[in-house]
Amino acid sequence: MKLVTAIIKPHQLDEVKEALEAFGIQGMTISEAHGYGRQRGHSEVYRGAEYTVDFVPKSRIEVLVDDMDSSSVVDVILKAAQTGRIGDGKIWVVPVEDVARVRTGERGVEAI
Amino acid sequence: MKLVTAIIKPHQLDEVKEALEAFGIQGMTISEAHGYGRQRGHSEVYRGAEYTVDFVPKSRIEVLVDDMDSSSVVDVILKAAQTGRIGDGKIWVVPVEDVARVRTGERGVEAI
């Protein structure tokens, strides 16, 4: 199992969510973050205003997936989050050793 | 070492915290998140009101543990977070290669 984490532009969240659902993903976790990449956020535009501070608001998406879906899920997020402008986002994949579904107590792939 | 991450119902946070303390866990990190699982959040009840939007408020708990405690800590969280209703939560375990305690500069298991 893998955990795919994506830091994207907040206004792309709906598009990413819909693309993940179309792919068959059944759950995800979202949180608010701030960040910057290679341009230190300086030239990023957020809600029509140029941000002069370093840290630009971002959405942080976490998706637990089966091993075989991991690379496709990165592709799905990549395509749905892309606007072609700087600050579009970063995605990373981390190995997961165990998953549990709290209500049922299931463990492993069945629990995702 | 492992990092156990749990996404639970916010009103179960105190119970999970107390269960982890009773187990002997000495530290944890909490943040706010939103998410949904297999029912897309539609039929989850939060604070007495049925949520019609997809994303339901959740608490995100992170606990660094020694290898040998990892599976027990998942069990402890699972039991304390369980209400029997949908949306009870998801827990996952990720391998950790190094830990540092900032004040003392300790590294490894001693630093947890």
Next chain:
Amino acid sequence: MKLVTAIIKPHQLDEVKEALEAFGIQGMTISEAHGYGRQRGHSEVYRGAEYTVDFVPKSRIEVLVDDMDSSSVVDVILKAAQTGRIGDGKIWVVPVEDVARVRTGERGVEAI
């Protein structure tokens, strides 16, 4: 590749950010968290007031790095976050199997 996560005192964030930039780090993600360590937060001072609750406000920093930079980045954060007082912070390192840069579609180390 590795993901270095650090939970630090919020007022040390600027110092950590500058130290990471001086080291050559080009991007990072920040989010808000609450937490406690071995003293359960009881004797930590935050903004001049002693916190009587368990959970003290913390900044959560995530930095993707190349394998060879991982240990140095932990050292850089450790030094910049250290005030010598309890609650200074915790850092952990997790293996990363893939990274993608959304705008360009790059994958792997080039994408960091």
